[in-house]
Amino acid sequence: MLSNHTIRWILKPAIFLAALGPCAWLLWAALTGTFSADPLADITNETGVSTLRFLCITLAVTPLRRLTGWNGAIRFRRMLGLFAFFYGTLHLLTYVIADRFAGLDLPAGIVKWKAVRDLAASVGTDIYKRPFIMLGFTAWIVMAPLAATSTAGMIRRLGGRRWQLLHRLIYVSAVAGVVHYWWLVKADVRRPETYALVVGGLLVVRLWWSQSRKRPVATAVAA
């Protein structure tokens, strides 16, 4: 299929640039003033939805590899997963800074230890009080160890099996992310439904395959 050279020097950089698209679009909108009347909503929505997109695309890598038999697909997975974490982090920072930090009563212009404490308290209370934020936060925090252990060195240190087990946490992140989206929408749940369908489909396919792998073993035991 595709040569090592093509993947490494053409396809990967191309996907990397494409993955920066939403980020570039936001920067462009900021520089040219083409945000809507509510720039915070634009940024929050775009970064949040991009996180879900990259979670879906990352989860699609294994099924794609299995269906097409193209093992080269696996070489994009880490980058795609890290982009999910990247957009998730931007999404969280937007909320912490523009929604929480901005609402604090601060002594003008000076950042003090008290401000940090107040911010932590404000974020903590909000997460505790609002289930949809709690889920969003869960989706992000679960991704953090995956991003930290995404290097080849960490895979070696953890050992393939343990690493793989740990990285199944992405399922938790994707489900929490979809429910987070669902619960924040006021009435029109068509978009969250779409993501639920995609994530659901990608998880069911895995379950299906793992069942059909187990079945022959079960027959052998019965025999």
Place this chain on the structure above:
Amino acid sequence: MLIKPPTSIPSAEITDRKLYLNRREFVRAVTWVAGGAAAEVLGETFLQAAQPAPHGRKLDNVQKSGFSTDEKPNTWEQITTYNNYYEFGTDKEQPSLLAPSLKTEPWTVAVEGECNKPAVYHLEDILKGQTLEDRIYRHRCVEAWSMVIPWVGFPLANFIKKCEPTSKAKFVEFTTLSDPKQMPGARVAVLDWPYVEGLRMDEALHPLTILVVGLYGEALPNQNGAPLRLAVPWKYGFKHAKSIVRIRFVEKQPLNTWQRQAPTEYGFYANVNPTVDHPRWSQASERRLPGFFKNHKTLMFNGYADQVASLYTGMDLRKNF
């Protein structure tokens, strides 16, 4: 060569036509869903940009009002491209793209219920003899953003008096246009159409409550609820019924659409109140658009406490949210 008669296919092997059609439908449905999902996952960014409303007819003889705030109003572009008007779609920019084709002339409002003058009124008759006023109001959405909007309108009380409500009229119910032919959003059952709102009689008669027909001294753009909408500045935006087609005087408290949708989140009164949070977000502060930060302190009754607090003396506003 022997040509077998078609009967040699055992009838059991012929796919039932209904099944066959079902299968085709199924494949088509799966293709649609997968295609739709892919488009959704990849393409949400490329939504069409909002379109500010074209400037409308200049309204004559508009008076100034002591009720106006001296805060700086939002721009025409901001006010006409950022709208919650679900009959034209649930994205904020959709009404600016889909509402312009709404036909607002001729327009009638049916007045019904507990009153001596029930009738179908033409908009011109409703406006006859009314003095239009500039009312620059703070507008606070339940979603914790706010704007300052220079409405043009007249007190709802003036029109209510013309209808002569009886002593049984304790509440006023407003029904807004729901025309799936003209309003693409109304074809989708995201809310229970038509949109219904209501006010207690004393709220409806309050001098701050106005029927709006204009913006910035011009005829009201469609995306803002043309040709006739409510402004009740001490209440959250969803109380402001747009494109009103029916006003009904009733004895019992109407069930407004959002309360019907989610009674734990939206009440009947919906007074702006920084001390009562919406279950999913705090109401203590707001984003004054186009500002980026949620750092604008929300005021009790949206800053109109001096005028309206007395309407609610003795009421538990935590319960009556």
